[in-house]
Amino acid sequence: MVSTTEVKNPPAATSRRRRRRVRTLTRRDRIVVALLLGIPLLLDLAFVWFPALATVLLSFTKWTGVGGIHLKACTSKGTLPGLPQPGCIFGVQNYNQAFTVYPDFWPAVRHNAIWLLVFIVFATPLGMLFAVIIDRGIRGSRVYQSLLFLPVMLSLALIGIIWELIYAPNLGLLNTVLGRNGNNNLINWLGDPHLNLWAILVEASWRQAGYVMVLYLAGLKAVDPALREAAIVDGANAWQTFWRVVFPTLRPINIVILVVTVIESLRAFDLVYITSKGNPLRGLELLSVSVTQNIVGETQRIGFGSTLGVVLLVISLVPITAFLFQAFRKEDR
Amino acid sequence: MSDSGSAPTSGRPDVTTQLSRRTALKGLAGVAGLAAAPALVAACSSSKKSSSSSSSSGTSAVAGGNITFGSNYSDAAPKAAFASLCTSATSKTGVKITVNTTDHNTFQNNISSYLQGTPDDLATWFAGYRMQFFAAQGLLTPVDDVWDKIGGTFNDAAKNLSKGIDGKYYFVPLYNYPWVVFYNKSTFSSKGYTVPTTWDQFVTLAKQMKKDNLVPFAFADKDGWPALGTFDIINMRLNGYDYHIKLMKHEVPWTDKGVTAVFNQWAEILPYCQKGATGRIWQDSAKTLENKQAGMMFQGSNQVAANYSKANLSDLDFFVYPVINTQFGTDYMDAPTDGFILPKKAKNQAQAKAVLEYVGTGEAETTFLKTDAWDTGLANGLVAPTYNAIQKKAVSEIAKCKNVAQFMDRDTVPDMATAMIKLIQSFIDNPSASNISSIQKSAEAQAKTIFT
Amino acid sequence: MAISTATVIESGIAAPPRPRRRPISVGSVAAQIFMIVVCVLWILPIAFALYVSLRPEAETNRLGYVSVAHHFTFRNFSDAWSQSDMWRFFLNSVRITVPAVVITLLLASAVAFVVSRLSFKFNIPLLILFTAGNLLPQQVLITPLYRMYLAIHLPHFLSSSGLLYNSYAGLIVINISFQLGFCVFVLSNYMKTIPTEIDEAAIVDGASVWTRYWRLTLPLCRPAMAALATLLTTWIYNDFFWAITLISTGNKRPITSALANLQGQFVSNQNMISAAALMAAIPTLIVYVALQKQFIAGLALGSSKG
Known part of the structure; x- marks a missing residue:
């Protein structure tokens, strides 16, 4: 809301500038500024922030998307059992159903958490390790960097498809190599609810490690070489130099990577969608997939899907706030 | 480029600004309409959408004409059979048909958005409650006038499968299979x-x-x-x-x-x-x-x-x-029955009905079954000359049943x-x-x- | 922080690391072995997909994917291409990606210019608004967005569906809106590294705000814009979610989301599906080979802020 007012009178805001500004902007300049700022701001507000807020409102309704929403409480009588009625105010019933009846909810939360955990303890450190080794300038590091980064360029949809060749039950790479490709002993990598999340996480980590590697390399390059030289002169070995000297100076990039990791695990969607061909398989429930399924599924449960979306929103606000705090701390003082 | 509606890439500042302003105003209108709290709902209601979309599509409705046909016959074999049906429908009715194929599972998952959004003029769908469910929400056009002409082709069981809860017809069947x-x-x-x-x-x-x-x-x-x-x-x-x-x-x-x-x-x-x-x-x-x-x-x-x-x-x-x-x-x-529906928001209703009238004939089914060696036609007494042993046996086994169900995902x-x-x-x-x-x-x- | 961003750009992130002469140690031998093993593992899925896609389906059905190839063929590629009219999906991708990237960069640079070059009271809140918007999960937005798309009407020349829903324009708009945040964030940081003296000189000469933006600042941002363009092209080209949810006509989908559709259509022929998937990767691979430096520099720009 603050920003809306500001769009209307940017000249007022700009006129209260510091001493260096001698003259105020001309009328034409003001219009230009208003446009330069106004158009993108409008797009951002209309297509990002408005939907985000509307999701919160919709989460208190019950609506199939057909026939508008009446601003009154839902009654339990229907014209025909199971047939959708016009939208109505459902209060916190959606939340209640999500937490109690909806069988996908807790598995989805758990799987999102596992996803995050695997990224934090496996994919991210792996990417950091790659970066550190490459940054040491060992022979062929350029080639290594290019190869490890390759998966980051591929879309997740494509990754899901090519990995199916590896996990295919009868013909696939993994089962053939393990000798488990007979009809009686095969390992059901993508179907078994105890295995499939881990199988998918291997795919996801395969991409995430390269991503983290590049981000981290950028950070490492910015470290003043003199710091390192000094540490080495002081007799520190490579391990000590990294942990005692380099790592602490990388705090900002570490936070960025942490945020990227959290956001990517909350957004995880494409791999699961393509692997399950639309209907999430058991063992692969994720919040993002459940939201989508309820909203664009054969019957749309807009209110309920929004409820799951709000849960996702609330969880995402934690890393988002952390990132914003990190990024804008200095300027805010 | 013109269809995508973007600003030109040449980068001439004036043009960009103008276009951007237009975009901005449009966006503003959209947001303003939606932001007014209770109006949020009204703006989204289907009745309003359908009325405005029908008025905006006034340019269509030309005799002969074209229709688009949304199809979930995505496997190679049924896709070919469906293509042959469309070809013969075009030659009989003069309506040119463009087929939009979407894979089976995606098509089903998206059906509700599809019908509420910008559906094709005709679409493949399933008989029974799974059709009635969408008909009862007002997403389908009743096709009683089509059935006035094709009613003689089908028996009562097929007729009941094609009716909505309100007793009107919303569906034209093509085949079933056991x-x-x-x-x-x-x-x-x-x-x-x-x-x-x-x-x-x-x-x-x-x-x-x-x-x-x-x-x-x-x-x-x-x-x-x-x-x-x-x-x-x-x-x-x-x-x-x-x-x-x-x-x-x-x-x-x-x-x-x-x-x-x-x-x-x-x-x-x-x-x-x-x-x-x-x-x-x-x-x-x-x-x-x-x-x-x-x-x-x-x-x-x-x-x-x-x-x-x-x-x-x-x-x-x-x-x-x-x-x-x-x-x-x-x-x-x-023994589920597959066939066709006419979405309420389809733009070329008249042409679509003309095609449905052709589809609901024994002749159309026979044409379809020339390429289809696994389904059985629903027209009364139809024995397509191309039936193989499986199809003949299927006809007789279905006939022996006292009642056939559609399938769990079509009956509930x-x-x-x-x-x-x-x-x-x-x-x-x-x-x-x-x-x-x-x-x-x-x-x-x-x-x-x-x-x- | 500004200095670090600038150095990153100047040194070019993908440039070979500074050679450091050190004696061959156990550590570096171990590092070599580790990296070779990892790289083989990393390339394996892609190489394997290529291997399968080059073999006839009949052969792999009989022998499994892991077997010595008797025949190699491009049949799967040509069949996948012709059976699905794949050119259409590539064309859709171009129609969406090109305008979206160009407009995003223009709009983002405009915001970045205002908040970083014209001192302005709401700079920080504005930046926060844009940046945070980019970090929201897409699924949080989709419900109202989908309803909005069904409610907003467009003239026919902009959208053959008459709505924002199921139109190229719709996908372009959401890609722009969603990516704006990241670009604003990066570009404003970048612009802050440009000396203010340039502007002051221009103001003395009586330059308008527009001139300062268009003729002074933008040309100086070329490296950052190039890096962002590479990044955006890849991201928008690889977008799956928006296209899956906001485009209902299979033929209008860009290639990445059309893959899901193709997967359904070629369902019993994995060889052909991999061929289709690999073809879909070609544009990104070209970007990768030609512009890897820009791409990585773009990511670095976004992250080295702090």
Whole structure:
């Protein structure tokens, strides 16, 4: 809301500038500024922030998307059992159903958490390790960097498809190599609810490690070489130099990577969608997939899907706030 | 470029600004309309949308004309059959048809958005409650005027399947197909197997096949819906058709002991089913049958027979699911009917109806069946000259039934079918008594939220 | 922080690391072995997909994917291409990606210019608004967005559906809106590194705000814009979610989301699906080979802020 007012009178805001500004902007300049700022701001507000807020409102309704929403409480009588009625105010019933009846909810939360955990303890450190080794300038590091980064360029949809060749039950790479490709002993990598999340996480980590590697390399390059030289002169070995000297100076990039990791695990969607061909398989429930399924599924449960979306929103606000705090701390003082 | 509606890339500042301003105003209008709190709802209501869209499409409706046809016939074989139907429809009606093919599963998942959004002029869909559900929401155009002309083609059963809850017609059927147990004749003759007619014989045969190093039942459920067929047939064999329909409408609770009995019965043959079913697509298990690694497969002929190569099709045969409860014998089966709907928001209603009038003739069905060697036409007394042994047998077996069901995902609310898909997958992975009981509890809890 | 961003750009992130002469140690031998093993593992899925896609389906069905190839063929590629009219999906991708990237960069640079070059009271809140918007999960937005798309009407020349829903324009708009945040964030940081003296000189000469933006600042941002363009092209080209949810006509989908559709259509022929998937990767691979430096520099720009 603050920003809306500001769009209307940017000249007022700009006129209260510091001493260096001698003259105020001309009328034409003001219009230009208003446009330069106004158009993108409008797009951002209309297509990002408005939907985000509307999701919160919709989460208190019950609506199939057909026939508008009446601003009154839902009654339990229907014209025909199971047939959708016009939208109505459902209060916190959606939340209640999500937490109690909806069988996908807790598995989805758990799987999102596992996803995050695997990224934090496996994919991210792996990417950091790659970066550190490459940054040491060992022979062929350029080639290594290019190869490890390759998966980051591929879309997740494509990754899901090519990995199916590896996990295919009868013909696939993994089962053939393990000798488990007979009809009686095969390992059901993508179907078994105890295995499939881990199988998918291997795919996801395969991409995430390269991503983290590049981000981290950028950070490492910015470290003043003199710091390192000094540490080495002081007799520190490579391990000590990294942990005692380099790592602490990388705090900002570490936070960025942490945020990227959290956001990517909350957004995880494409791999699961393509692997399950639309209907999430058991063992692969994720919040993002459940939201989508309820909203664009054969019957749309807009209110309920929004409820799951709000849960996702609330969880995402934690890393988002952390990132914003990190990024804008200095300027805010 | 012009269609995408973007600013030019030349970068001439003035042009960009102008265009951007226009975009901005449009965006503003959109936001303003939606932001007014209660108006949010009104702006989204379907009635408003449909009225404004029909007024904006005033340029269409030219005699002859063009229509687009949304199709879920995405596998190569049915895609070809459907293309031949469209070609002949064009030559008979003069309406040019553009087919938009979307893969089967995606098409089903998106049907609600599709109908509310910008649907094609005609679309492939399923008969029964699954059609009535969308008709009752006002998303389909009634086609009673079409039925005035094609009514003579179909029997009462087909007519009832095409009607909405309000008694109006919303659907034109094309074919149906039975869910039966498929096998290779060569396998049965070389191993000396006989077709089982009772449950005990069925189980004995499965045991024998296992001994003979065959997978007794080729089985796949990654897509979710195939296993619903097994639930249906065991339910109808054990508890009958009326019970099936009541259960689908939630007039019988999912915790009923009849449902427990279905799961228990199923659990008896589950050890003889192909392992890893929840990770396998049905096409792959049909391949197992075709390669003679499996002895039997229970699925629709629209899937198994359609997936067979021409060379192997003559070896394929089927039998109806064996008797479990003599009270019901083999009186019922799933024989889903597929056909076409006319979305309310379609732009070329008149042309679409003209095409539907042609589709609802025996001639059109015969044309379709020239390329389709697995389905059976629904027109009265139709015996397409191209019918193979499978199709002829399918016609007679369906005719023997006292009643045919459509399929779980067509006889109940979509949400309930979706819920059951996951629960039945859970049963396949763990058919223990305790899991069956928790599945039933979860099904009932979800049914209560869905059927209110 | 500004200095670090600038150095990153100047040194070019993908440039070979500074050679450091050190004696061959056990550590570096171990590092070599580790990297070689990892790289083989990393390339394996892609190489394997290529291997399968080059073999006839009949052969791999009989022998499994892991077997010595008797025949190699491009049949799967040509069949996948012709059976699905794949050119159409590539064309859709171009129609969406090109305008979206160009407009995003223009709009983002405009915001970045205002908040970083014209001192302005709401700079920080504005930046926060944009940046945070980019970090929201897409699924949080989709419900109302979908309803909005069904409610907003467009003239026919902008959208053959008459709505924002199921139109190229719709996908372009959401890609722009969603990516704006990241670009604003990066570009404003970058612009802050440009000396203010340039502007002051221009103001003395009586330059308008527009001139200062268009003729002075933008040309100086070319390296950052190039890096962002590479990044945006890849991201928008690889977008799956928006296209899956906001485009209902299969033929209008860009290639990445059309893959899901193709997967359904070629369902029993994995060889052909991999061929289709690999073809879909070609544009990104070209970007990768030609512009890897820009791409990595773009990511570095976004992250080295702090």
